[in-house]
Amino acid sequence: MTLSIWRYSHLTLAIASFVFVFLATITGIVLAFQPISEQMQPFKIESVNQLDVDQTITTFKNKYPEIINIEVDANQFVSASVITADGTSLNGYFNPKTAAFLGEKPEISTFFKFTTNLHRSLFLKGIGRFFVGLGSFLLFLIAITGSILIIKRQSGIKRFFAKVVNENFSQYWHVVLGRLSLIPIIIITLTGVYLSLLKFDLISEKKQKHTVDFQTTAFAEKQPDTNIFNTTRLTEVVNLEFPFSEDEEDYYILKLKDKEVLVHQYSGQVLSQVDYPMVTFLSNLSLTWHTGKGSIVWSIVLLIACLNILFFIYSGFKMTIERRKNKALPKNKFTKDKAEVIILVGSETGQSYTLATAFYKGVIASGKTVYISDLNSYTTYKNAKQLVVFTSTYGEGEAPINAKNFITLLKSAPQEQTINYAVVGFGSLKYKAYCKYAQMVDASLQLHPNFTPNLQLQKIHNQSQSIFKDWLQQWNTVVGTNVSLVLDNPAIKTKKQQTFKVINKTLLNVDNTFVLQLKPTKKINFKSGDLLAVYPKQDGIERLYSIGKMDNQIVISVKKHEFGVCSTYFNTLQKEDVVNAIIKPNPTFNLPNKTKRAVLIANGTGIGPFLGMINTNPQTEKHLFWGGRTKQSLSLYQKYIDSGLQHNTLSSFNVAFSQEQEEKIYVQDIVAKNAAIITQVLGDDGIIMICGSLAMQNNVLKVLNHITTTKLQLPISFYIDNQVIKTDCY
Amino acid sequence: MKNIKLIFSIAILSIALFSFTTINTSTKYKCMVQMTNYVGEGAYVVISLINPDGQYEKTLYVQGDDEEWYNDITEWWKFQGKVRADIDALTGATISGGERAISVIQIEDSKIDAGYSIRFETAVEDQEYYTKDVQFLLTSESVKSKTEGSGFIRYVRLMPN
Numbered sequence: 001m002t003l004s005i006w007r008y009s010h011l012t013l014a015i016a017s018f019v020f021v022f023l024a025t026i027t028g029i030v031l032a033f034q035p036i037s038e039q040m041q042p043f044k045i046e047s048v049n050q051l052d053v054d055q056t057i058t059t060f061k062n063k064y065p066e067i068i069n070i071e072v073d074a075n076q077f078v079s080a081s082v083i084t085a086d087g088t089s090l091n092g093y094f095n096p097k098t099a100a101f102l103g104e105k106p107e108i109s110t111f112f113k114f115t116t117n118l119h120r121s122l123f124l125k126g127i128g129r130f131f132v133g134l135g136s137f138l139l140f141l142i143a144i145t146g147s148i149l150i151i152k153r154q155s156g157i158k159r160f161f162a163k164v165v166n167e168n169f170s171q172y173w174h175v176v177l178g179r180l181s182l183i184p185i186i187i188i189t190l191t192g193v194y195l196s197l198l199k200f201d202l203i204s205e206k207k208q209k210h211t212v213d214f215q216t217t218a219f220a221e222k223q224p225d226t227n228i229f230n231t232t233r234l235t236e237v238v239n240l241e242f243p244f245s246e247d248e249e250d251y252y253i254l255k256l257k258d259k260e261v262l263v264h265q266y267s268g269q270v271l272s273q274v275d276y277p278m279v280t281f282l283s284n285l286s287l288t289w290h291t292g293k294g295s296i297v298w299s300i301v302l303l304i305a306c307l308n309i310l311f312f313i314y315s316g317f318k319m320t321i322e323r324r325k326n327k328a329l330p331k332n333k334f335t336k337d338k339a340e341v342i343i344l345v346g347s348e349t350g351q352s353y354t355l356a357t358a359f360y361k362g363v364i365a366s367g368k369t370v371y372i373s374d375l376n377s378y379t380t381y382k383n384a385k386q387l388v389v390f391t392s393t394y395g396e397g398e399a400p401i402n403a404k405n406f407i408t409l410l411k412s413a414p415q416e417q418t419i420n421y422a423v424v425g426f427g428s429l430k431y432k433a434y435c436k437y438a439q440m441v442d443a444s445l446q447l448h449p450n451f452t453p454n455l456q457l458q459k460i461h462n463q464s465q466s467i468f469k470d471w472l473q474q475w476n477t478v479v480g481t482n483v484s485l486v487l488d489n490p491a492i493k494t495k496k497q498q499t500f501k502v503i504n505k506t507l508l509n510v511d512n513t514f515v516l517q518l519k520p521t522k523k524i525n526f527k528s529g530d531l532l533a534v535y536p537k538q539d540g541i542e543r544l545y546s547i548g549k550m551d552n553q554i555v556i557s558v559k560k561h562e563f564g565v566c567s568t569y570f571n572t573l574q575k576e577d578v579v580n581a582i583i584k585p586n587p588t589f590n591l592p593n594k595t596k597r598a599v600l601i602a603n604g605t606g607i608g609p610f611l612g613m614i615n616t617n618p619q620t621e622k623h624l625f626w627g628g629r630t631k632q633s634l635s636l637y638q639k640y641i642d643s644g645l646q647h648n649t650l651s652s653f654n655v656a657f658s659q660e661q662e663e664k665i666y667v668q669d670i671v672a673k674n675a676a677i678i679t680q681v682l683g684d685d686g687i688i689m690i691c692g693s694l695a696m697q698n699n700v701l702k703v704l705n706h707i708t709t710t711k712l713q714l715p716i717s718f719y720i721d722n723q724v725i726k727t728d729c730y
Numbered sequence: 731m732k733n734i735k736l737i738f739s740i741a742i743l744s745i746a747l748f749s750f751t752t753i754n755t756s757t758k759y760k761c762m763v764q765m766t767n768y769v770g771e772g773a774y775v776v777i778s779l780i781n782p783d784g785q786y787e788k789t790l791y792v793q794g795d796d797e798e799w800y801n802d803i804t805e806w807w808k809f810q811g812k813v814r815a816d817i818d819a820l821t822g823a824t825i826s827g828g829e830r831a832i833s834v835i836q837i838e839d840s841k842i843d844a845g846y847s848i849r850f851e852t853a854v855e856d857q858e859y860y861t862k863d864v865q866f867l868l869t870s871e872s873v874k875s876k877t878e879g880s881g882f883i884r885y886v887r888l889m890p891n
Contacts, residue, residue, distance in 0.1 A: 066891060068760070068832050081834070083891055089758060089834045107818065117798060125798070126856065204769060209828065244762045244832060245889055253830075 004348075004401045006152065010145040013138050014316055020122075020135030025309045027119035028188075032303035034112050035075075035293040043077040043093040043102055053237060053254070054229035056096050063099040069241045070096075074294030076235060079105060096234055120195075133196025139309075140189035146178050155396035163721060165430045166588060170315035170322075177308045184305035191286035198286075203279055210262055210272040212251070227268030228254065228261060257284070323349050329372050330357050333364065337382040339371035342419075346375040346391030346403030346437070352426045355468055356390045361486035362472075368481065375403035375441075379413050386479055387421040387451070389441055397436030407444050415450040422455040422475055428462055429694075429729075432717075435459040454478045461730075497535070497580040498522060502573045503553055508560060510632045513605055516570055518554040518579060528612030529589035529689075529728065532556060533582045536565045546589070546691060546728055548612025550640075554583075557608035557637070589689065589728040595620050597686030599678060601700055603627040603667050606692025607637055609728070613689075614644035621686075622649070623677050627656040627667025627696065652677070667692075668699040675707045682712060682719065690727045697729040756838040758891040759873060763793070763850065764830040766884045771855040772824025773882045774799060776806045777835060780865070782845030786810075789817050790835040790848070794824040803853045805861045827882075834891070842868050852882040 014021075056078075060067050066083035073079065078096040083089045092104040121128035151157050153175070154164075161179060166172040197203045236256050243250035243265040251271055252263040258281065262271040292299035329345060336342070341363050345356045356372065363370040371381070375391060394400045399407075423445065425438025435457075442457040455478055458471040469485065476483055500518040508514050518532075532545045532554060543566040548555040560567045573579065591598060591613050598620050600610045607626055614622055624641070628634055634655060644650030654674060656665045671678065681688065688704070690697050704725070705716035719725045763775055774794035781787040786809035801807045810817070825831045837848075850864040860881030866872050876887045 066760075068834065083758060083834065087758060087891070123798075199771070201770065209767065241830075241832065244760065244887060 004152075006145050006148045010142060010149060011316075011320060013142045013145065014313075017135045017138035017142070018313065020131055021139050021309065022313060023122065024119055024132055024135060024192075025306050025313075027115045028306040029303060029310075030115045031112065031119055032292060032299050032306060034108075034116075035291060035299045036296050038293070039075055039296050041075075041077070041106070044075065045078065045095050045097060048076055048078065048096060049233060049235045051096055051234040052230055053232045053234055053240065054227070056234050057229060057240075059097065059099045060094075064090075067242045069239060070094075070237070071239045072234060072237045074288065076294075078234070129196060129199055133193055133199075136189045136192035136196065140186065140193065143182060143185050143189065147182060150175060150179060153395055155398070165428065168319075170318045174312060174315045174319065177311060181305045181308040184301050185309065187289055188302065188305060191290035194282065194286045195290060198283055206277060206279075208274045208277075210260075210274055212262060212271045228263055228270055229268060232256070323351075329353060329374070330360055332371050332373075334369045334371055336371045336373070336379065339369045339381065340383060341368050341370040341386045341388065342381050342384045343370060343372040344375045344378060344387065344389050344391075344406075345372065346389070346400045346406065346441075347426075348392060348394045348400035348402075351463060352390050352392050355426075355463060355465070355485075358485040359388070359390075359472070359483070362483040363481075365486060366481055366483045368483075375399075375406035376409070378406050378409040380415055381419070382416065384415070384417070384419050386454075387419050387445075388475075389421065389423045389438075389445075390426065391423070391438050391441055392426040393431070393433055393435055393437035395433070397433035397440075399437050399440075403437070403441075406441065410444055410448060418450050418452060420454040420479070421445050421451050422453065422478075423457045424468070424471060425457060425459045426463060427459065429727075434461075464730075497582055498524060500554065500579045500581060502575055502577040502579065504575065505570075505573050506636060508571065509636050511604070511629055512560045513633070513636060514558055514560065514571065515611075515636055516554075516556045516558060516573065518556070519552070520554070520583075521578075524583055526554075526583045526585070527590045528616065529591065529609045530586045531584040533584050534566055534569075534579070535581075536569050544584070546586075546606075546609045547583070548609045550612045550615050555608060555611045555640070557605040557611070559605050586728070588723070589691075589726050591617055591620060591689070592687070593617070593619070595685075595687050597621045597623075597681040597684050599623045599625065599681050599686065599688045601625045601667060601671060601688065601690045601692075603692040603696045604633075606690075606696070606729070609691055610689075611637060611640040614650040615640060615647070616649060618647075618649050621651045623652045623654070623674075623681070624650060625654045625656075625667055625671055625674070627658065627665075627670075627692075629659045630657055631660060633657075666699065667696060668703045671700060672703045672706070675711065678704065678707050679711045682708065682724065686724075688719070688725045690725065690729065692729055694729045697727055701725075755840060756836050758834050758836050760832060760889045760891055761791070761835050762830055762832045762887040763825060764884045764886070765825050765827055765882055766879070768827040768854070768857075768882055770827065770857055772826045773852050773854045774803055774824055775831075775863075775883070776803055776849075776851050777833075778806060778809075778849045778851070779837065779841060779868075780847040780849050787841075787846065789815060789820060790837070791833050792817055792821045793831055793833070795821040799853075799855065802855075802859065803851060804859060806851055837868065837873075842870055842873065844868075848888075850879070850883060850886055852879075854882060858882075 056070065060070065060080065060082065064082040065085055068081040070078065070080045077093055079092060080094045081089065081091045090101050093102040094100065095102055117123060120132055122132060124131070151160060154160055154162055164172060164175045194203070232254070237254065238257060239255040241253040243252055248266070251265055254261045254263055259273055259275045261273045263269070264271055288294060289298070292302045343356060343360055343363075345352055347353055360370060360372045369383070375389065391403055392400050423438055423442040425435030427435040427438070438457060438459065445451045446453060455471075455474055458467075460467050460471070465485075472483060472485065499521045501521055503517040503519050505516050506514045526547070526549060528547065528549045530547055532547045534543045534545065536543065545556045545558070558567050558570050560571050589609065600613060600622060602610055603626065610624060614624055626634075641650065641653055645653065654670045656667050656670045658664045658666055678688070690700055701716055708714050708716050708719065716725070761777065765773060772794070774792070776789065777791040778786050779788040779790055786806065789806070789810060801811065822831060822833055846868045847865055848868055849862060851859075851861050852863040853859040858881065863881035863883045864877050864879045864886045866877050873888050873890055876885050878885050
């Protein structure tokens with residue numbers, strides 16, 4: 001498994017800081033509730049911000065003979081320490097308008113104290129603080145490397161917030177939530193690091209000293225109305241310390257957010273003023289931002305960011321473990337100059353290694369000499385007759401990490417003999433640049449004088465084994481070998497599987513197609529468009545079927561293939577038989593509840609999920625387009641369509657038969673004819689769902705593109721990007 | 731008759747005086763601690779009443795409310811750690827270099843001019859610990875005075891309220 005430097009750093013940092021980050025996050029979640037609970041206390045006084053300091057001092061002095069200090073905290077609660085006329089001292093919250101005592105400061109609960117301690121020092125005092133600070137810094141680096149990975153993945157900083165392709169739950173949400181919580185996490189970590197540095201005196205606060213010359217102020221006149229107490233609002237105050245005694249040389253100390261002022265107790269004259277250094281400002285800012293004190297909204301943002309970090313730990317490690325399974329390439333038995341078949345692999349995450357390894361083992365089993373390596377180690381191969389390239393694509397059509405140098409190397413390492421080659425591209429149709437790098441490799445080899453193709457470029461969606469097997473069949477024919485895949489069968493998750501009872505199975509129709517109705521034996525939540533994963537006993541390889549849901553039953557439309565393991569198995573089923581399978585949610589192909597209008601387009605067995613949709617969701621106006629071979633093909637689905645039309649859950653049904661008349665009519669032709677429906681649905685925030693063969697999908701998208709560009713002045717890609725067009729094709 | 735009146739009034743006066751002294755046996759003092767301009771964490775300052783034998787009698791005030799660090803104030807902790815008197819109402823925040831803090835402490839009048847002392851001991855995280863940063867005998871004079879410190883404290887001022 002090769003990793004780019006950023007991915008490697010991201011992972012290494014995560015592993016290194018995992019324990020500290022985890023503890024700090026858990027305690028952080030708890031501590032986020034502290035400022036929230038503080039704000040909930042009833043000590044906030046309406047319109048405090050209209051009071052100035054002078055008014056407050058007067059109010060307090062009228063009520064209490066002795067005042068030590070008055071403080072205003074981040075929540076704008078006013079607290080004071082006073083001694084009453086009868087000699088008792090009062091400490092707690094006061095109403096600044098009336099100087100009335102409101103209540104004692106509630107003790108910070110031992111639970112919060114305990115958590116705070118754990119959060120900042122793990123009960124290890126200085127050493128603990130160091131590790132937590134370091135953990136915070138590492139988390140900051142993780143955030144930065146993560147952002148770089150997103151930028152690379154999205155191919156450019158401008159596309160940072162562009163849509164992310166949802167291939168895999170962990171990966172998708174890791175990226176999406178990562179972008180959303182990036183700023184809060186950077187703030188949390190940087191302020192955390194800053195606070196740690198303060199603790200270790202790496203940043204020191206050097207305050208200037210006050211200098212007071214009492215000679216000049218001794219006989220100062222009282223300055224009514226213009227003194228600092230009249231011009232300062234109470235809300236600007238952090239702490240006001242009253243003069244220690246009535247001595248002329250004792251003064252008020254007024255601490256504001258940005259400065260400290262000594263004020264003459266009789267004249268109100270400013271004796272000395274010291275502005276706080278930048279460090280103090282930053283320290284206060286860090287503390288406020290790190291703890292969220294004084295703001296419920298920011299506390300909630302911090303809380304959400306912490307919950308996200310927990311999710312990142314979970315999803316990050318989950319992805320890593322998944323990728324580890326893809327291991328490395330197998331060890332070579334033959335040297336590069338001895339082998340007849342050369343396999344070169346390009347992969348970013350190691351996913352393509354599985355099939356490449358299965359192929360490698362198959363070639364060995366067939367008795368050929370073979371050499372496997374990654375694309376970056378391309379060199380001369382003296383004995384090679386066949387070159388097979390398996391490669392994925394990274395980002396917007398770039399080479400994966402272990403293939404970056406291949407195209408340059410191809411020019412510099414000359415082969416002595418002519419080599420036949422075949423390229424297989426792995427990718428996902430969800431990406432615009434589907435298998436783009438494989439195309440580039442294929443083209444580069446074609447241009448090279450020493451290479452001749454023996455097969456066209458084969459693109460494979462989502463590591464589909466059945467398509468790979470088809471390709472292998474062709475390759476065997478051309479090369480004259482008999483290679484079969486040697487796959488390490490993944491253990492079948494029988495425990496997770498659920499049981500379904502067969503309610504009905506129709507007979508095969510003219511197209512070798514049938515409809516299967518299953519009922520889950522336990523209550524399961526699912527929707528039309530979800531997938532039924534079946535693991536036939538013969539090979540244990542997962543087969544996915546798009547399902548329709550009707551009266552809590554599953555409807556699948558299946559075409560029986562002569563050698564199809566699963567379709568043959570399904571065809572042997574009879575009423576009351578029991579099937580083991582898993583329902584996989586497929587939210588990208590569910591009909592959203594709030595949709596007002598929808599166009600459903602399918603050919604052949606692709607109608608399966610739609611059979612459910614047209615009989616449910618009455619709030620959505622639905623138009624079904626279906627293409628089949630003959631009228632007889634339709635009879636299989638007729639009762640579902642009639643029922644939908646009858647109950648008004650289906651608004652219109654348009655059908656195309658390719659074999660009924662001389663001129664072949666396909667589903668895209670009737671879509672083109674009904675452009676008005678398409679424009680109406682798209683214009684009204686509706687959606688279009690397409691299910692069936694890939695060829696049909698491409699033809700339909702072409703027709704739709706024509707309609708949208710001419711009628712709505714927007715290319716179809718706009719709607720695809722906005723997930724207005726949902727597809728589930730194979 | 732005159733005598734009876736006199737005795738009566740003396741009796742009332744003495745009862746009044748007696749009851750006055752029993753109720754008002756302690757006085758509140760304002761106490762200001764001014765720190766030197768040292769660099770580092772906020773200092774823990776413990777103010778204690780010391781009996782004529784030089785032993786801790788009572789904790790009067792603690793600047794610093796994080797119990798995690800209390801055992802660093804070694805001498806005092808030998809006393810407080812054992813007794814574990816409730817000092818929650820007698821705590822305030824730590825005081826940093828150059829800062830000052832005013833607190834209100836309460837001392838029984840019977841301890842004044844009776845050989846009792848007041849002690850200010852200070853400790854700063856990862857720095858020195860001064861058992862007797864400031865210590866002086868409690869006399870009717872000294873409770874109105876200013877005393878220089880020998881460690882983190884520049885001076886202490888005391889004033890009866």
